Amino acid sequence: MTDTNTGGDVRLTGISKTYGSFTAVHPLDLTVPQGSFFALLGASGCGKTTTLRMIAGLEEPTTGTVFLGDKDVTDLPPYKRPVNTVFQSYALFPHLDIYENIAFGLRRRGVKSVKKQVGDMLDLVQLGDKAKHKPHQLSGGQQQRVAVARALINHPQVLLLDEPLGALDLKLRRQMQLELKRIQTEVGITFVHVTHDQEEAMTMADQVAVMNGGRVEQLGAPADLYENPRTTFVANFLGTSNLIEAEVVETGGTDLVVTAGGGKLSLPADRCSAAVRTGGKVLVGVRPEKISLAHADDAGKIAEGRNRVTGRIVDSSFIGVSTQYVVNSPAGAELQVYEQNIERDTRLAPGAEVVLHWNPAHTFGLDATQDIDAGVETVEDAS
Ligand SMILES: Nc1ncnc2c1ncn2[C@@H]1O[C@H](COP(=O)(O)OP(=O)(O)OP(=O)(O)O)[C@@H](O)[C@H]1O
Ligand SMILES: [Mg+2]
DSSP: OOSSSSOOOOEEEHHHETTTTEEEEEEEEEEEEETTTEEEOTTTTTHHHHHHHHTSSOOOSSSSEEEEETTOTTOOOGGGGGGEESSSSSOTTTTTTTTHHHHHHHHHTTOOOOHHHHHHHHTTTTTTTTOOOOOGGHHHHHHHHHHHHHHHTTTEEEEEESSSSSSOHHHHHHHHHHHHHHHHHHHOOEEEESSSSHHHHHHOOOOEEEETTEEOOOOOOEHHHHEEEEEEEEHHHHSSOOEEEEEEOOOOOSEEEEEETTEEEEEGGGGBBBHHEEEEEEEEOOOOOOOHHHHHHHGSSSSSOOOEEEEEEEEEOOOSSEEEEEEEEEEEEEEEEEEESSSOOOSSSSEEEEEEEEEEGGGGEETSSOOOTTTOOOTTTTO
16 A cells, blocks of 8 residues: 555644643654654653644644644644544444444545455455454454554544553454554554553554653653663663662763772763763663673672672562562662573572672663652552
8 A cells, every 4th residue: 555645744843731730741842753653652641642632633732833744733623634543442333344334434525436445454454354244243453453444544644543452451462563563564654652551662663752741751762762761760661670879980981980889880971861971979770681690609700891789689580581580789679680591590599699790881870860760660550
């Protein structure tokens, strides 16, 4: 399918939304490149849906402008925008079969011959054999694909998806993530996908905007956000980070030297926020999978030049591909370490004295004035 319109980027400039005295979205500048898969990621209530609804025209912005390409669409009603939305509750028409559900948008616009287009859509979402079924005869994932086909048949320039996989169980969700990504690549139109699931955002999107409290906290490609979080919120919300409180003792070189829990650590200056490079306190960050674990008896075998932290294992969980350890150390409580299961050292069990060691290049530095626990998922939030 190459007959889609080429409408240009979605551009939000100074877009905000207030409800009475409450600001749901603070003035926001955001460009979604044409043809990209873009994710708005954040916890419940951070303003994702509100932002999406302003793009769709379902919510009037308090300030700011929405552009599609060069066209200012801020004052256009939803049906006049080349935008379609798929919601979490994708409410198909229960009395119509799948074919007619998909044909609906064309029929409403008075298109006479729908056969070719509906056929193409059924192929695209791989439901050709279900055309005569009613929605209740389909699985959740299949119904979701019908909802996507129903929206895409209108040839929108932009497809907005608001937690479209929220109702599916985990395994089906994973399948549908790949399926949606395939569909987007095939049709080549811009997808803006809202989710609170960081893995989902990273799997699917070219670009992720991490939202927090009505603001975009950081925007980038998944790997870039993961490796170079600029705030504690992004470091904790996207995957897991060990954040260690430390004091800068040496600046000026390509590496910064800090002390934490009585030991020294070094980290690349260019992976530190500007505030940190001048000295003072710093939060030293390292991802759990970057750390290796050695039994204290083997400490002498650790290569020179690695960052080291001593500690004691307090918990370990075997999860097949890896074992996840929790280590208490003078540098920080409950440090997380993920070890791939290649040759398991059976001495690494709760109670064991260990040394955590890693390549200093895998360390980042964040401004210590932030809340160290921002963005940490609590048990109640977990879904
Ligand atoms: N019509 C409204 N009137 C008042 N407050 C609103 C209204 N709509 C949304 N809000 C508030 O704005 C904030 C952002 O809401 P929004 O629906 O954008 O969040 P979200 O990020 O989509 O969350 P979720 O993941 O739970 O769907 C919330 O605190 C919400 O309570
Ligand atoms: Mg929402």
